[in-house]
Amino acid sequence: MTIILTMKKPGLLEKFILAYVVFVFVLLGLNMLLLYVSSRLSNLTSEIYLVDYRKKELSSTLIDNIISLEETQKKFMLLQQDSYREMIAQKQQEIDQAWIFLETDFMSYDEKEREQIRNARQLWKTYLERYQKQIDRIPEDPDELEEVFRSNRKEIDVLVEYARASNRNAVKQIDNKIVYLKELGDQTMSSTWWVLAFALSIGLIVPFLIYRSVTRDISHIKGGVKKIAAGDFTYTIPLDSSDELGRLAESFNAMALRLKELDDMKSEFISVVSHELKTPLTSMKEATNLLKEGVAGEISEKQMRLLAIMEEGIRRLLYTVSELLEMSRLESGMVKLNLGSHPINSVVSSFVSEFKPFADTSGVELIVEYLPKDCQVTIDRDKILQVLTNLTHNAIKYSERGSHVKIRLKLSDRVLLTEIEDYGKGIPEEDLSLIFDKFYQSKYTRGHSGIGLGLAISRGIIDAHGGTIYAKSTLNKGSVFTFSLPVAVHPSRMRSH
Numbered sequence: 001m002t003i004i005l006t007m008k009k010p011g012l013l014e015k016f017i018l019a020y021v022v023f024v025f026v027l028l029g030l031n032m033l034l035l036y037v038s039s040r041l042s043n044l045t046s047e048i049y050l051v052d053y054r055k056k057e058l059s060s061t062l063i064d065n066i067i068s069l070e071e072t073q074k075k076f077m078l079l080q081q082d083s084y085r086e087m088i089a090q091k092q093q094e095i096d097q098a099w100i101f102l103e104t105d106f107m108s109y110d111e112k113e114r115e116q117i118r119n120a121r122q123l124w125k126t127y128l129e130r131y132q133k134q135i136d137r138i139p140e141d142p143d144e145l146e147e148v149f150r151s152n153r154k155e156i157d158v159l160v161e162y163a164r165a166s167n168r169n170a171v172k173q174i175d176n177k178i179v180y181l182k183e184l185g186d187q188t189m190s191s192t193w194w195v196l197a198f199a200l201s202i203g204l205i206v207p208f209l210i211y212r213s214v215t216r217d218i219s220h221i222k223g224g225v226k227k228i229a230a231g232d233f234t235y236t237i238p239l240d241s242s243d244e245l246g247r248l249a250e251s252f253n254a255m256a257l258r259l260k261e262l263d264d265m266k267s268e269f270i271s272v273v274s275h276e277l278k279t280p281l282t283s284m285k286e287a288t289n290l291l292k293e294g295v296a297g298e299i300s301e302k303q304m305r306l307l308a309i310m311e312e313g314i315r316r317l318l319y320t321v322s323e324l325l326e327m328s329r330l331e332s333g334m335v336k337l338n339l340g341s342h343p344i345n346s347v348v349s350s351f352v353s354e355f356k357p358f359a360d361t362s363g364v365e366l367i368v369e370y371l372p373k374d375c376q377v378t379i380d381r382d383k384i385l386q387v388l389t390n391l392t393h394n395a396i397k398y399s400e401r402g403s404h405v406k407i408r409l410k411l412s413d414r415v416l417l418t419e420i421e422d423y424g425k426g427i428p429e430e431d432l433s434l435i436f437d438k439f440y441q442s443k444y445t446r447g448h449s450g451i452g453l454g455l456a457i458s459r460g461i462i463d464a465h466g467g468t469i470y471a472k473s474t475l476n477k478g479s480v481f482t483f484s485l486p487v488a489v490h491p492s493r494m495r496s497h
Contacts, residue, residue, distance in 0.1 A: 037188050038248055044177050045255050052173045055107050059167035062098040063160055065091050070156045071313075073131065074149060077138050078306060092128065099124060102166055109169060120162035127155045142305075185225040189218040217249070224252050337380040337464055344409060344416060345374040347381060351388050352407070358393075363401030366392075369408040377416055377485050383461045384485075387469075388418075390454040391481045395422035398479075414487045421480045427473040435471060458483070 069091040076084035099121045101107060108114040131152065139145045193215060224237035235256060237249040291299065292307050299307070352368055359366045388407075395405045399422045410417040427435065436459045462469040462483045473479035 033188065033191055034248065037184060038251065040184060041181065041248065041251050044181060045251065048174055048177055048255075049258070051107065052170050052177070055102070056167060056170035056174065058098055058101065058107075059163050059170060062095060062102075062163045063167065065095050065098070066156060066159050066163060069095065070152065073152065077135065077145065077148070080138070095124065109173065113166070113169060116162060116165060120159060123155065123162075124159060127152075127159070130155075182225045185218075185222045189215070189222050192218055221249055221252065224249065224256075337383065339378055339380055341376045341378050342381050343374045344377050345370045347377075347379075347384065348388070348407065348409060348418075351385055351392075355389065355392060359396055359405070362396050362399075364396045364399050365404035367404050367406045369406065371409045371411060375411065375416070375487055377487055379465060379485060380461075384465075387458045387461050387483060388420075390458045391420040391483075394454065395420050395424070395479070395481070398422060398424035400424065411487070416485045416487050417482055418485070419480055419482045421478065423478040426475040426477055427471065427479055428475060429473075432471055432473060436469065 069088065072084055072087050072091065075081075076088060099117065103114060103117040103121065105114075108117065134148055134152075139148060220237050224235060227235040236253050289311075290296065292304065292311070348368060348370065352366055356366055392405065392407065399405060403423050405423075406419070406421040408417075408419040408421070410419070436455045459469050462485075466486055467484045469481070469483040471479055471481045
């Protein structure tokens with residue numbers, strides 16, 4: 001007896017059931033993907049908060065402590081006061097703890113970095129032993145003492161470089177993880193697209209609706225990831241849902257909020273400290289001048305040298321505090337532009353007359369190419385002079401004696417272009433997009449005075465005028481810094497600051 005088995009053609013209900021089953025499996029796969037993404041994001045954010053950011057702050061504090069220690073040791077060897085000895089002991093203890101903490105497996109990224117930290121700790125111990133011998137027998141001869149300072153400075157520079165290497169590693173890890181978060185968002189969207197497209201072809205309208213909902217949410221997350229990765233910590237992903245994507249968006253929003261809080265805390269701290277420092281520093285400067293003038297009585301040659309060191313240190317601190325305050329005002333929108341119509345040729349001519357003595361002292365010739373016919377620009381004259389001063393000072397600072405710096409004025413389509421060109425060492429291409437960020441210093445310019453705020457302040461001023469600023473450079477040939485200003489623009493069209 002032959003039994004012929006025949007399969008009945010599936011009906012509409014069976015097809016819907018089959019589609020539903022496949023769709024359920026698709027949804028399960030999608031949920032697993034989202035759970036993986038959420039878990040990975042949680043791990044990454046925890047690493048950023050607990051390891052990378054903490055390491056960045058610790059290494060930054062370590063750099064400041066090492067530099068501060070060197071200055072305090074100098075003062076102790078010059079003045080031999082017990083108060084400096086206590087400060088030195090405290091700094092040494094803080095630096096010891098920092099090196100030990102950086103060497104832990106928790107903080108070191110790999111064996112190579114741990115080895116560098118070990119070398120730094122060994123160099124630090126050697127430095128302390130040598131310094132102890134130095135203070136047991138402090139040279140009386142100024143030349144010998146200066147030689148001791150130079151020798152110590154070399155070792156301090158090496159220690160600072162070790163700390164900076166650790167700081168750079170932390171910053172690089174933060175950047176890499178933020179980039180990875182963006183890539184993870186892109187991969188999530190791409191994978192979800194194909195999964196839901198497959199569900200759409202089987203599940204008809206229900207999968208299609210789910211597909212639209214999920215892809216819309218992922219698009220929002222992708223946009224939020226890009227904005228957060230670009231540094232816009234105020235952006236909130238507009239996703240009001242309680243599913244995995246909603247939790248993913250909440251993770252991003254929480255991360256952005258925390259990063260914004262940390263950034264605000266840093267800016268507020270800098271602003272408050274700068275305000276609190278400016279008044280006593282000014283008083284110290286005036287007191288130093290009075291001492292040098294002999295108001296408090298005659299002073300010896302050695303005391304005069306100490307006062308000169310003090311005066312130079314106060315001057316540098318005042319300049320740094322002024323830059324920090326200016327940057328803080330620009331970031332907080334508290335800078336008010338005193339706009340007026342000015343002839344640009346006259347403005348630049350006045351600037352060159354005031355700046356020429358500095359250029360002559362530096363052995364650099366200033367060459368100016370004015371407009372054939374003067375034109376009026378609506379600017380805050382003092383702020384634009386500050387930009388010219390920052391850019392021209394940098395150009396002269398990085399130029400060799402006997403060279404020249406050019407200032408060119410050009411008109412292009414109702415836009416005034418001002419170019420400052422030097423023929424110095426130039427800037428690496430990878431640094432050109434970063435030099436206008438606050439506190440950034442190219443490796444080619446480190447070692448010069450400044451904390452990396454001049455160009456950031458200049459950009460803030462030019463942005464407030466509705467213009468742009470940028471740089472072009474060729475290594476070992478020089479750089480050209482250019483900023484643009486609208487010509488004859490009514491003040492109401494300027495950006496509000």
